[in-house]
Amino acid sequence: MQYFSFSKKGNRPINADYLITDAKKGIFIIADAVGSNDSAKKTSQTACTIAHEECLKKEIKEPMIKIISALDEAHNSVVRNLPGSATTLDLLLIENKQAYIGHLGDSRVYLFRNHELRQLTEDHSIRHKIYQAIGLPDSVPDQINPPKLKRGDLIAMTTDGVHNSVSREDLTYLFNTGIALPDLAEVLIWEIERKGEYDNYTGILIRI
Structure with missing residues (x-):
């Protein structure tokens, strides 16, 4: 498995996106907080950090239970310590060539x-108004269990600054090139900045 990640602030004063890549444990997390101030930055960082810590707990064995527990703990931490804040969160857990996903918000996970x-x-x-997110009341995360991963699969995790700038057709074209992940990320960043993206933009690319 290979991976590469990037996170840029675009034309915003602060980058309120956050990501964690823990390839050794098969944990990948991406978040995009609502707003663009220091509190928003802390919200996405807190949610990702708590979710990651929860995934590392050895007493939880079942992957989907681990994911739901991680998102619950992240939500509770944000509500308790950063009331009024909210963030998207996507958590990908890869175990035995199987992908498990927990999802809240409008960040995305793609399979190519x-x-x-x-x-x-x-x-x-x-x-563009989020109705489910970490920190928002009555939010219930989606639990996604896609097909077993195969050699050559590419997983892309993106905040809306990426997929609002690069169309599905352009993403498909770029992923079809098969170029190395750092080069692929560089092309994505160039395309996003060429379009003058105002928002923060963050991505994780994983090739199996």
Whole structure:
């Protein structure tokens, strides 16, 4: 498994996106906080950090239970310590070549396989207004268990600063090139900045 990540503030004064990559444990997390101030930055960082710590607990064995517990703890921590704050969160756990995903918000997880791009997550937003997220009341995370991973699969985790700038068709075209992940990330960043993206943008690329 290979991976590469990037996170840029775009034209915002602060980067309120956050990511964690722990390839050794098969844990990948991405978050995009609501707002663009220091509190938002702390919200996404707190949610990712708590979720990661929860995933590392050895007493929880079942992957999906681990994911739900991680998102619950992240939510509780944000509500308790950062009231009024909210963030998207996508947690990917890879165990035995199987991907398990917990999802809240409008960040996305894609699977690229056999020249086709499939969005595994559903956006929890209407007209760019998020209705489910870490920190928001009554939010219930989606639990996603896609097909067993195969050699050559590419998983992309993106905040909306990426997929609002680069179309699905362009993502498919770029992923079809098969270039090395650092080069792929460089092309994505160039394309996003060429379009003058105002928002923060963050991505994790994982090739099996």
